[in-house]
Amino acid sequence: MSQSNTPGxxxxxxxxxLGIGAAVPSGRLSxxxxxxxxxxxxxSGALAVCGPDExxxxxxxxxxxxxxxAAGVEAHEVGALYWGTARPPMAExxxxxxxxxxxxxxxxxxxxxxxxxxxxxLDALVAAWDAVxxxxxxxxxxxASDALVPGPGTGAEKSTGAGAVALVVSGPTGxxxxxxxxxxxxxxxxxxxxxxxxxxxxxxxxxxxxRERELLPSVTxxxxxxxxxxxxxTRWSVPDPDGRLGKAVAAAVGAKAVSSEGVxxxxxxxxxxxxxxxxxxxxxxxxxxxxxxxxxGRSTAVVIEVSAPVPGQQRAAAAIGGGDAGTRSLNYPSxxxxxxxxxxxxxxxxxxxxxxxxxxxxxxxxxxxxxxRKCDSCGTVCVPPSIHPVCMNCGxxxxxxxxxxxxxxxxxxxxxxxxxxxxxxxxxxxxxxLDDGTRIMLQGMPEDxxxxxxxxxxxxxxxxxxxxxxxxxxGFKVQRDVHPGSxxxxxxxxxxGASVALAGRESS
Amino acid sequence: MxxxxxxxxxxxxxxxxxxxDQSYEQMAHGAFAAAVSSVDxxxxxxxxxxxxxxxxxxxxxxxxxIGGNTVPSAIGLAGVPCTRVENACPSGSDAFRIGAMVVAxxxxxxxxxxxVEKMRDKSTDEGLLSRAASGHPIYNxxxxxxxxxxxxxxxxxxxxxTTREMLASVAVKNHHNGTLDPYAHxxxxxxxxxxxxxxxxxxxxxxxxxxxxxxxxxxxxxxxxERAREFTDKPVWVAGFGVAxxxxxxxxxxxxxxxxxxxxxxxxxxxxxxxxxxQIDMAEVHDCFTITEILDIEDLGFIEKGxxxxxxxxxxxxxxxxxPVNPSGGLLSKGHPIGATGVAQIxxxxxxxxxxxxERQVELRHGNALQHNVGxxxxxxxxxxxxxxxxx
Numbered sequence: 001m002s003q004s005n006t007p008g009x010x011x012x013x014x015x016x017x018l019g020i021g022a023a024v025p026s027g028r029l030s031x032x033x034x035x036x037x038x039x040x041x042x043x044s045g046a047l048a049v050c051g052p053d054e055x056x057x058x059x060x061x062x063x064x065x066x067x068x069x070a071a072g073v074e075a076h077e078v079g080a081l082y083w084g085t086a087r088p089p090m091a092e093x094x095x096x097x098x099x100x101x102x103x104x105x106x107x108x109x110x111x112x113x114x115x116x117x118x119x120x121x122l123d124a125l126v127a128a129w130d131a132v133x134x135x136x137x138x139x140x141x142x143x144a145s146d147a148l149v150p151g152p153g154t155g156a157e158k159s160t161g162a163g164a165v166a167l168v169v170s171g172p173t174g175x176x177x178x179x180x181x182x183x184x185x186x187x188x189x190x191x192x193x194x195x196x197x198x199x200x201x202x203x204x205x206x207x208x209x210x211r212e213r214e215l216l217p218s219v220t221x222x223x224x225x226x227x228x229x230x231x232x233x234t235r236w237s238v239p240d241p242d243g244r245l246g247k248a249v250a251a252a253v254g255a256k257a258v259s260s261e262g263v264x265x266x267x268x269x270x271x272x273x274x275x276x277x278x279x280x281x282x283x284x285x286x287x288x289x290x291x292x293x294x295x296x297g298r299s300t301a302v303v304i305e306v307s308a309p310v311p312g313q314q315r316a317a318a319a320i321g322g323g324d325a326g327t328r329s330l331n332y333p334s335x336x337x338x339x340x341x342x343x344x345x346x347x348x349x350x351x352x353x354x355x356x357x358x359x360x361x362x363x364x365x366x367x368x369x370x371x372x373r374k375c376d377s378c379g380t381v382c383v384p385p386s387i388h389p390v391c392m393n394c395g396x397x398x399x400x401x402x403x404x405x406x407x408x409x410x411x412x413x414x415x416x417x418x419x420x421x422x423x424x425x426x427x428x429x430x431x432x433x434l435d436d437g438t439r440i441m442l443q444g445m446p447e448d449x450x451x452x453x454x455x456x457x458x459x460x461x462x463x464x465x466x467x468x469x470x471x472x473x474x475g476f477k478v479q480r481d482v483h484p485g486s487x488x489x490x491x492x493x494x495x496x497g498a499s500v501a502l503a504g505r506e507s508s
Numbered sequence: 509m510x511x512x513x514x515x516x517x518x519x520x521x522x523x524x525x526x527x528x529d530q531s532y533e534q535m536a537h538g539a540f541a542a543a544v545s546s547v548d549x550x551x552x553x554x555x556x557x558x559x560x561x562x563x564x565x566x567x568x569x570x571x572x573x574i575g576g577n578t579v580p581s582a583i584g585l586a587g588v589p590c591t592r593v594e595n596a597c598p599s600g601s602d603a604f605r606i607g608a609m610v611v612a613x614x615x616x617x618x619x620x621x622x623x624v625e626k627m628r629d630k631s632t633d634e635g636l637l638s639r640a641a642s643g644h645p646i647y648n649x650x651x652x653x654x655x656x657x658x659x660x661x662x663x664x665x666x667x668x669x670t671t672r673e674m675l676a677s678v679a680v681k682n683h684h685n686g687t688l689d690p691y692a693h694x695x696x697x698x699x700x701x702x703x704x705x706x707x708x709x710x711x712x713x714x715x716x717x718x719x720x721x722x723x724x725x726x727x728x729x730x731x732x733x734e735r736a737r738e739f740t741d742k743p744v745w746v747a748g749f750g751v752a753x754x755x756x757x758x759x760x761x762x763x764x765x766x767x768x769x770x771x772x773x774x775x776x777x778x779x780x781x782x783x784x785x786x787q788i789d790m791a792e793v794h795d796c797f798t799i800t801e802i803l804d805i806e807d808l809g810f811i812e813k814g815x816x817x818x819x820x821x822x823x824x825x826x827x828x829x830x831x832p833v834n835p836s837g838g839l840l841s842k843g844h845p846i847g848a849t850g851v852a853q854i855x856x857x858x859x860x861x862x863x864x865x866x867e868r869q870v871e872l873r874h875g876n877a878l879q880h881n882v883g884x885x886x887x888x889x890x891x892x893x894x895x896x897x898x899x900x
Contacts (some may be wrong), residue, residue: 317812386645392755412764413709414658429655431758441759443650454666456728465649
C-alpha cells in the first residue's frame with residue numbers, strides 16, 4: 001500500500017539539472033574546543049559554523065547566486081524557489097519571501113519553504129521536480145541550507161556543521177544531468193529533534209538504537225523502493241550525521257563509490273544541505289549518481305544520470321574546502337554567542353529603528369533587493385529610493401527602480417573599533433563605487449578589517465545584520481575579492497572586471 | 509541688503525564637562541547668568557525680548573520634551589517668546605544666525621541665543637548605538653559619529669599623503685589651547701606620541717583624535733546695533749553669516765577630501781561680510797575629529813587644499829601662527845555639547861575680538877573672527893558666522 005503513495009520512475013518525467021552552487025561559512029569550530037568546554041576528552045576535526053552575521057538564509061542566498069551564475073540563468077527567468085531548511089530563520093514569518101527578494105526574484109515567483117527536518121532539502125528538490133515535470137514551472141531554483149543550532153552539551157553539538165547548496169532545475173532536453181528516478185519511504189520515528197519552544201536540537205535516542213532501528217532501515221527502504229537498482233558503478237551520497245555512520249549506510253545500501261565521503265570531515269553535518277553537498281563529487285563527469293537523504297522519519301533516494309560536468313560543480317566542491325576566502329577559526333564562546341546561547345546579563349540596547357516600525361516596512365524591499373532609483377533624465381542612481389523622491393543630481397522626479405550592481409571598488413573606508421553589541425568590532429565600513437556607477441556605503445566583513453584598502457575590488461554579500469527584538473535583519477555587506485573578478489556571484493566570468501581591478505590598484 | 513545691524517553685547521558659558529550633577533535646566537540657567545553678568549554696563553534679564561534655544565539631541569537622548577518652552581522657565585523668563593532650533597551639529601551657530609536675523613528684521617531689539625545640551629545622561633553604549641541605528645534602517649547602520657568623518661581621513665591620507673602625525677598635531681594644539689581656557693572639558697597637555705598610541709576608535713582615527721562627550725551650555729546676547737552703547741562701549745558686530753546644505757548620507761558625497769558644504773557656507777558669509785579668508789584673525793571651527801579641522805581650514809580657504817595636515821604640523825594654526833584656529837581648545841579639548849558648541853564658539857570669538865582672553869589671546873590685525881560648524885548625518889549642513897570689531 002505504501003508503494004502506491006510514492007511516485008516512482010515512470011510516474012514523474014525526468015527533469016534537467018542546469019547548474020549547481022554551494023556556500024559554506026568560513027568559520028570553523030574545533031570539536032575538541034567544544035568537548036573541553038564540557039570537561040570531556042578531546043574530540044577531533046572541525047565543523048563549519050556561522051559567524052554572527054550568517055545563518056541558513058544568507059548561506060542560501062550565496063549558494064543560489066552561484067547556481068544561477070553557473071547555469072547562466074537570470075533571476076527573472078526563475079519561475080519558482082523551493083527552499084528546504086530544517087530551521088528557517090523565522091519559525092513563523094516571511095523567511096521564503098526574504099530569500100526571494102534578496103536573490104532578486106520577482107514578486108510573482110512561487111515555490112515553497114520545506115522544513116520540519118533535515119530531509120527538507122530533498123523535499124524541496126522533489127517539489128521542484130514535480131512542478132517542472134508537470135509543466136507548471138519552467139525553471140525552478142532549489143536551495144537546501146542549514147545552520148542548525150544544537151543544544152549546548154548535546155552530542156549533536158559535536159557534529160553539527162553548516163552549508164547550503166542550490167540547483168537550477170528545468171526541462172531535461174540538453175541538460176548536463178537529469179533526475180531520472182526517486183523513491184521516498186516514511187517511518188514515524190524520532191531522530192534529531194527540537195520540540196516547540198526548544199532553542200536547540202538534540203538526539204533523543206541512544207546512538208546504537210538510532211543506527212540499528214532507524215537510520216539503516218529507513219535509508220535502505222528508500223533505496224530498495226527504487227524501481228531499478230542503481231548500477232554497481234553508481235556514485236552515492238549517503239547520510240553521515242556524525243562522521244562514522246556514513247560508512248555503515250554505504251555498506252547497507254551496497255554503495256561501492258561514495259561521493260559524500262570526506263564531506264563530514266571538512267564541514268560536519270550540514271543538515272538539509274548535507275546530501276546534495278555530498279553529491280557534488282558525482283557531478284563532475286558522466287555516470288550515475290544517487291543521493292539518499294534522511295530526517296524527520298523520511299528517507300528519499302534520487303537517481304541522477306550525468307552526461308557532462310554540471311556547471312558550477314567544481315566551484316561548489318571547492319566551497320566545501322573553504323573556497324577562495326579560506327577558513328578561519330572561531331572559538332566556542334563566540335559560536336555560542338552567535339547562536340544566541342551565550343547572552344550577557346544586561347539587555348542589549350535596543351536599536352533606534354525597530355524592525356516592526358514603518359521605516360522597515362518602507363525599507364524592506366529596497367534593503368533586501370538593494371534597490372536604487374535610476375533617473376530617467378540624467379541616469380543617476382540614487383539609493384535607497386525611499387529617501388530620494390527626486391534625483392539628487394538633477395531634481396527630476398521620474399525614474400525606474402533598479403537593482404544596483406553587486407561589485408565595485410572601494411572609494412574610501414573606515415574600521416570601526418567601538419561598536420556596542422549587537423555589532424561586532426572591528427567592523428569595516430566602506431564607501432564603494434559600484435560597477436554601474438552607483439555609490440553606496442555598507443558594512444564590511446570583520447575578516448577584511450586588516451587588509452582593506454582604497455581601490456580594492458569588492459563584491460556584496462547578503463548577511464544578517466542583527467537579531468533585533470527577536471527579528472533577524474538582513475542586508476548587504478562589502479566583501480573584499482580575494483582574487484579580483486572572483487567571488488560568490490561573479491563566478492570568475494567577469495574577466496573584464498579583473499583587469500580593471502588590477503589596473504586600478506596600480507594607478508592608485 | 510537692507511537689514512538692521514546687529515551687535516553682540518554679552519556672552520558666557522558654564523565650565524564644560526561630564527556634568528552628572530546638573531540638569532538641562534540648571535545648565536541653561538548657568539549659561540544665561542554668565543552671559544548677563546558679562547554685559548559691561550549691566551543687563552536686566554527682563555530686557556530679553558525673545559530667545560532662540562539650540563538643542564540638537566532629541567528623541568534618542570532623553571530630551572524628548574525639551575522645546576522652546578523649557579528654557580524661559582528655567583532661566584526665570586517664562587512668557588518670553590522662545591523657539592528651539594535643531595540643525596545638527598551647527599544647531600548653536602544656526603541659532604545665532606537666526607537670532608541675528610530676528611534683530612536684523614527689526615521685530616525685536618534684544619535677543620538671547622542660548623545653546624544647551626545633555627550628552628552624558630545616557631550611557632556611552634546607548635548613545636553610540638542610538639546613533640548607529642537612527643535614520644534609514646540600513647543605509648546608516650553602524651554609523652557611529654566617527655564613521656561620518658574617518659572616511660575623509662582615509663581618503664585625505666591616500667590622496668595628499670596626510671599622516672597620522674599631522675592629524676595628531678591638531679589634537680596636541682587644541683589640548684594645549686584647552687589648558688589656557690578655564691571652561692574647557694580637558695585641561696591637560698598631550699603629545700603626538702600619546703595620540704598615536706591611544707586606542708583605535710575608528711581607523712584611521714584613534715581615541716585622542718576624537719572629541720569627548722560633554723555636557724554644557726552657552727549664551728550670547730544680541731541687540732540692535734543702534735542700541736549697543738546702552739550695554740557696552742566695546743560691542744562686536746555681526747558681519748555676515750552663511751548656511752549651506754548637502755546630500756546628507758556619506759554614499760551621496762561627491763568627494764572625500766573635503767566638505768563642499770563648508771566652502772559654500774563660507775562663500776556666503778565672506779560675501780555678506782565683505783571680507784576674505786586672509787582677513788580673518790582667528791577662527792573657531794568644527795574639530796569633532798582631528799581630520800575635521802584639517803578639512804575645515806582647507807574648505808574655509810585658510811590653507812590650500814591638501815596642505816591642511818602639513819600646515820597643522822608646522823604650527824600655522826597655533827595661537828601664534830598665521831591663522832590661529834580653535835584657541836578655546838575646540839571641540840577636541842573644550843568639548844562638544846552639540847547645541848551649546850556653536851554658541852560657545854561665538855562667545856570665544858566675542859572675547860577674542862575684545863582682547864580679553866589672556867594667555868590664549870590672538871593678535872588682532874583685521875578685527876574679524878570666524879565661527880564654523882558642520883554636521884548632520886554625514887555633513888549635510890554647515891554654518892559660518894563672521895564677527896567684527898569694524899564699525900558696521
